[in-house]
Amino acid sequence: MTASHAGPLSRRDWLLSERPASRMQARLGRAYVAWRRFSANRLAFVGLLIILALLVVAAFADVLAPYSPTIGDLKNARLLAPSAAHWFGTDDLGRDIYSRIIYGSRWTLYVVILVAIIAAPIGLLVGTVAGYAGGWTDAVLMRITDIFLAFPKLILALAFVAALGPGIENAVLAIAITSWPPYARIARAETLTVRNSDYIKAVQLMGASPFRIVLRHIMPLCVSSLIVRVTLDMAGIILTAAGLGFLGLGAQPPLPEWGTMIASGRRFVLDQWWVAGAPGFAILIVSLGFNLLGDGLRDALDPRSGDQ
Incomplete structure (x- = not known):
C-alpha cells in the first residue's frame, strides 16, 4: 500500500514503489523484498550466521588457532582428552584438533567455492543452450547430462579421482565434473518457460543473435534458481569432499582437511572419540548451515511466494 499524503517518500516506500523510476530502483526494490522474506525466516538467519562464522574463522585462522595445524608434540601431547589447553583434544601425532579444525575451514571453503565456480557456469551454459536451441542439440546435451546423473555422485567422483590421482585439486575437479548436471536441468527448465515469451520474441525481432x-x-x-540449488548442494559437496578425504583420495596428510582427520581418527573412535568426533561435528554444523541458508534463499527468491 502506498501513502496518499504528499511529501517525500521514505526509503522503504521508495524501495517498494510499484512504479520504479529507474532500473537500479527496481533491482534494489526486489533485493529489499527478498531480504525481508529471508530475514523473517529465523532458521535461515541461523544458517547465514553459521556460514558467516565459517568465513570469519577461515579468514582469521592464523589468529584464532593457538597451535600449528601440522606440527604436534608426539611425546607429551598424544591423544589428550579435551581440556583448557586443548579444547578439542589432540590426535595420535600430538596435534591440537581445535587448531586443525580452524585451518580445515579454509580447505572446506576452498573446495566449496571452486566447485561452485566450475560446476555452476557449466551447468548454466549447457542447460540454456539446450533449452533455447532445442532439436538435436537439446537431445545430445540432455543425454550426456542423463549419463552423468545415472551414477551416484560419490561413485563417479571416485572414478575420476582414481583416474586423475589423489590430491585436493583433483578432488575439486572430480566433484565439479559430477556436480553440473542438476544445474543444467534447472537452467533448461527455466529456459523452456521463457524462450517463447513475448520478451524473447521482441529481442529476436530486434535482430539479436x-x-x-x-x-x-x-x-x-x-541465476536466482541456480543460486538456490548451488547453496543447497554445498552440504553434499562438503560430504563428497570429506568422503574422498576419508578414503585417501582427497586432501593428503598432513593437510588439516576434515574428512582426512576423520579417517585418521577412526582407529581411536571407541576410546579417544574426540579425534574423529570433532571434525565430524564441524562437518555437521557447516552442512546444516548451508542447508538452512539454501532453504531461506529458496523462499526469499521464489517469485511465486507473495510478500505478506
Whole structure:
C-alpha cells in the first residue's frame, strides 16, 4: 500500500514503489523484498550466521588457532582428552584438533567455492543452450547430462579421482565434473518457460543473435534458481569432499582437511572419540548451515511466494 499524503517518500516506500523510476530502483526494490522474506525466516538467519562464522574463522585462522595445524608434540601431547589447553583434544601425532579444525575451514571453503565456480557456469551454459536451441542439440546435451546423473555422485567422483590421482585439486575437479548436471536441468527448465515469451520474441525481432539472447537475456533469468540449488548442494559437496578425504583420495596428510582427520581418527573412535568426533561435528554444523541458508534463499527468491 502506498501513502496518499504528499511529501517525500521514505526509503522503504521508495524501495517498494510499484512504479520504479529507474532500473537500479527496481533491482534494489526486489533485493529489499527478498531480504525481508529471508530475514523473517529465523532458521535461515541461523544458517547465514553459521556460514558467516565459517568465513570469519577461515579468514582469521592464523589468529584464532593457538597451535600449528601440522606440527604436534608426539611425546607429551598424544591423544589428550579435551581440556583448557586443548579444547578439542589432540590426535595420535600430538596435534591440537581445535587448531586443525580452524585451518580445515579454509580447505572446506576452498573446495566449496571452486566447485561452485566450475560446476555452476557449466551447468548454466549447457542447460540454456539446450533449452533455447532445442532439436538435436537439446537431445545430445540432455543425454550426456542423463549419463552423468545415472551414477551416484560419490561413485563417479571416485572414478575420476582414481583416474586423475589423489590430491585436493583433483578432488575439486572430480566433484565439479559430477556436480553440473542438476544445474543444467534447472537452467533448461527455466529456459523452456521463457524462450517463447513475448520478451524473447521482441529481442529476436530486434535482430539479436542466439548467442546474445542466451547470454544477455536468458541466463540472468536462471541465476536466482541456480543460486538456490548451488547453496543447497554445498552440504553434499562438503560430504563428497570429506568422503574422498576419508578414503585417501582427497586432501593428503598432513593437510588439516576434515574428512582426512576423520579417517585418521577412526582407529581411536571407541576410546579417544574426540579425534574423529570433532571434525565430524564441524562437518555437521557447516552442512546444516548451508542447508538452512539454501532453504531461506529458496523462499526469499521464489517469485511465486507473495510478500505478506
